[in-house]
Amino acid sequence: MKKLERMSKSSVRGVFLPLVLLCLTVAIIIPINAYATETVNAKSFSYEETTIIEFTNNGNEDVSTFRIWLDSGTNFKSFKTESGWSGEKTPQGVIVFTSSESVKPGESIKIGIKTDKVKPEVNWKALGKNEKLIETAKTIPKELPKPIDIKNQTEENSGDGILSDSVFRLIPDKPNVGSTIRVTGDNFGALQQFDFYINTNKIGTFESDQNGFFISTVKIPEDQKADRVDFSIKDKAGHEKKISLRIGEAESRIPPTENTKLTIKGIPKILHRGDFIEVSGTAQPNSGITATIKDADEKVINTRTAKVDSKGEWNVEPIIVPVDAPFGRYSAVISDGRDEISASWIIESSKSIIITPINLEFFPGETIKFNGTALPNKALEIILKDPLGDEKFSDVIQVNESGIVEIEYPTVANVDKEGTWTLIASQDGQKEFAFVGLGELPSIPINVEFDKLNYKSIENATISLSGKPSDKLSMLVIDPSDKPKVFADGSSVIPITLEQDGKKNYILDLNGYPSGVYTIVVNKGSTKTSAVFTVGLQTGSGDIKISTTKLEYLPGEPILVLGETNPNALITISLIDPDGNEWKKAETFSDKKGKIEDVGLRVPSKAKPGTWTIDAQSGSNFDKIEFEVVVAKEEGLVISVVQGIEIPGFGKSLDIKVINALQTVKIEIISSSGNVIDTLTFPASGKGEIKQPWFIPKDTIPGTYTFKAKDAQNTAETTFIIK
Numbered sequence: 001m002k003k004l005e006r007m008s009k010s011s012v013r014g015v016f017l018p019l020v021l022l023c024l025t026v027a028i029i030i031p032i033n034a035y036a037t038e039t040v041n042a043k044s045f046s047y048e049e050t051t052i053i054e055f056t057n058n059g060n061e062d063v064s065t066f067r068i069w070l071d072s073g074t075n076f077k078s079f080k081t082e083s084g085w086s087g088e089k090t091p092q093g094v095i096v097f098t099s100s101e102s103v104k105p106g107e108s109i110k111i112g113i114k115t116d117k118v119k120p121e122v123n124w125k126a127l128g129k130n131e132k133l134i135e136t137a138k139t140i141p142k143e144l145p146k147p148i149d150i151k152n153q154t155e156e157n158s159g160d161g162i163l164s165d166s167v168f169r170l171i172p173d174k175p176n177v178g179s180t181i182r183v184t185g186d187n188f189g190a191l192q193q194f195d196f197y198i199n200t201n202k203i204g205t206f207e208s209d210q211n212g213f214f215i216s217t218v219k220i221p222e223d224q225k226a227d228r229v230d231f232s233i234k235d236k237a238g239h240e241k242k243i244s245l246r247i248g249e250a251e252s253r254i255p256p257t258e259n260t261k262l263t264i265k266g267i268p269k270i271l272h273r274g275d276f277i278e279v280s281g282t283a284q285p286n287s288g289i290t291a292t293i294k295d296a297d298e299k300v301i302n303t304r305t306a307k308v309d310s311k312g313e314w315n316v317e318p319i320i321v322p323v324d325a326p327f328g329r330y331s332a333v334i335s336d337g338r339d340e341i342s343a344s345w346i347i348e349s350s351k352s353i354i355i356t357p358i359n360l361e362f363f364p365g366e367t368i369k370f371n372g373t374a375l376p377n378k379a380l381e382i383i384l385k386d387p388l389g390d391e392k393f394s395d396v397i398q399v400n401e402s403g404i405v406e407i408e409y410p411t412v413a414n415v416d417k418e419g420t421w422t423l424i425a426s427q428d429g430q431k432e433f434a435f436v437g438l439g440e441l442p443s444i445p446i447n448v449e450f451d452k453l454n455y456k457s458i459e460n461a462t463i464s465l466s467g468k469p470s471d472k473l474s475m476l477v478i479d480p481s482d483k484p485k486v487f488a489d490g491s492s493v494i495p496i497t498l499e500q501d502g503k504k505n506y507i508l509d510l511n512g513y514p515s516g517v518y519t520i521v522v523n524k525g526s527t528k529t530s531a532v533f534t535v536g537l538q539t540g541s542g543d544i545k546i547s548t549t550k551l552e553y554l555p556g557e558p559i560l561v562l563g564e565t566n567p568n569a570l571i572t573i574s575l576i577d578p579d580g581n582e583w584k585k586a587e588t589f590s591d592k593k594g595k596i597e598d599v600g601l602r603v604p605s606k607a608k609p610g611t612w613t614i615d616a617q618s619g620s621n622f623d624k625i626e627f628e629v630v631v632a633k634e635e636g637l638v639i640s641v642v643q644g645i646e647i648p649g650f651g652k653s654l655d656i657k658v659i660n661a662l663q664t665v666k667i668e669i670i671s672s673s674g675n676v677i678d679t680l681t682f683p684a685s686g687k688g689e690i691k692q693p694w695f696i697p698k699d700t701i702p703g704t705y706t707f708k709a710k711d712a713q714n715t716a717e718t719t720f721i722i723k
Helices: 001-006 015-019
Strands: 024-030 040-047 051-055 065-070 075-079 083-090 094-105 108-115 122-127 131-144 165-173 178-187 191-199 201-207 213-218 228-235 239-247 263-265 270-272 280-282 287-293 300-305 313-315 328-335 340-348 355-359 367-373 379-385 391-398 404-410 419-427 430-438 447-450 462-464 473-478 494-495 504-508 516-522 526-534 547-548 558-564 570-574 584-589 595-602 610-618 621-629 636-649 651-659 662-672 676-685 690-695 703-710 715-721
Touching: 024 228, 040 122, 040 131, 040 313, 051 065, 051 270, 065 313, 075 094, 083 108, 165 239, 191 213, 201 213, 213 430, 263 340, 263 595, 270 430, 300 313, 355 430, 367 430, 379 404, 379 584, 391 595, 419 715, 547 610, 547 621, 558 610, 558 621, 558 636, 570 595, 584 595, 636 690, 636 703, 636 715, 651 662, 676 690
Parallel strands: 270 340
Antiparallel strands: 024 040, 024 131, 040 051, 051 108, 065 094, 065 122, 075 108, 083 094, 122 131, 165 178, 178 213, 191 201, 191 228, 228 239, 263 280, 280 313, 287 300, 287 328, 328 340, 355 367, 367 404, 379 391, 379 419, 419 430, 447 462, 462 504, 473 494, 473 516, 516 526, 547 558, 558 595, 570 584, 570 610, 610 621, 636 651, 651 690, 662 676, 662 703, 703 715
């Protein structure tokens, strides 16, 4: 509770990014109960569709639960909470916020919501122990007076401008080259001056008010490259706060024509149950379209409408073909009131894997859920990736005789990235994708697949690309020397335009390609997707030695396989359980230095405890490594460490996960000689979990390191081999 005690001082500092926007409006409180005085006070701060409610406990009892709901006609889009609190949306539309740390008298908490209307009226209840009602009321946002002119104020704070809990954000959070953006910040030093940078280029200067808040407008230079950059704020003492965002290409300035043709795209000729599609098109600017959908009997089964923007473009919300949709031919008639066009498609059955999310969009903090079917009595591999392409969860599921598959992933508000998440399901050589949105509706990302890993230099590689219909892509081939391959016409860029169904097969002629490991990089604006293929790799070229970074794994943990053999060797690795059953078999390779590094294996979530084996084979050469699978206790503190991602400029990372934690957790990282090389402190979520990356310092000596976690009652530890 020390954190909340500190927050109750100096006008209660916020703890997550959206809070920094919201010093523009304040709420009127309308009590709807019979209390004579307010024991819990609420102030709401709103900006556009985002609202922050600050609850202050003015009574004599602890508050452990807040329930909020909206009036009819207004809907939640997402929500965020302070660290240590969790929220869950009920089927009745009420969001329930709970924590093991109650709000004591004199303390405050902030909750953020995003709705489909501006300045929503928010109903709320504050509950104490045993669900006892303490206060219930409604907040209605109201404009604040104009900000105080800080230039006429005396200097009240001569300390540092950037504090430990200072935060800032950009509006919009996906800026473009040449665009004008707002920069907002909260919890900074009062009445301080700050400089704003893109990488090392200073593009603005502004000051904070007496509450440590600022809002300013800056323009991204026209000559700024569309790429991921660091936005940073620096105070006069040299302290810095930094966020990393991707800048998009400059928006087109071409004015729309008033005679825009009515078109539709995004509907393949053949669809399957569970397919995800995005339908869009063009029409008269600032108008609207109506799409009437009919089944094989010409019966109208659905009608959708969409607004046409000022550029003459329209789109409907993403569509998932229902898993029980009847097979046959369907049609749609699209009308803008002046013209009509039609499209048709066939829904047929040819998929063995059909998995879809139960909702297209989930709130941060909710559990993402998928349902579907796969081939019965066979293993199904699933991988869930976040919008950055980082693997957040994977598993190998043994599908039972019913063929029914259910998958869940509990997201963590303020930790898991908002955007489009991708589920990849593989079984018997078939691979299917499902998309779901966290905090927003999903959008089809660019995906790249090869028909196999290794090719002969006289073969052609088939590259399957998918994305939004008619997407214009550019593709590079990076050779084994890490340089773009130059083709016969002197260019290194291959232009690709996806078909109307969002798919394209590209045939890459490998004639004359030297042996080695290649990477293709596919670009769409500032978005990049890559995939690896090899040419001319051989098996059986030398002895193999493999190892893992740990000797014990928990069910569900990924396995990093490291090793050495001759350069550019093709290797087959297999994961085998204690009964000799093979759970996964995959191809990998050694690089030009003979190093093996593969992250394609994971312990199944329902793995049998005991000794598991990884086999590696290349021709007649063979090696294996054994490790133990242990089942975590249902109670008590548990810490696990797995290999994380590598980010240029930061290096390699490890992902630290703690479960069953109480309140704040202290984590010590200890070398084999007993020296503590780092100490981390994190508050646990409402579910007692912590998920945090730790970047390995560049001067870290290879060896076995102990990760020791301690909360209010228990301790736990694990080891990890850093190489």
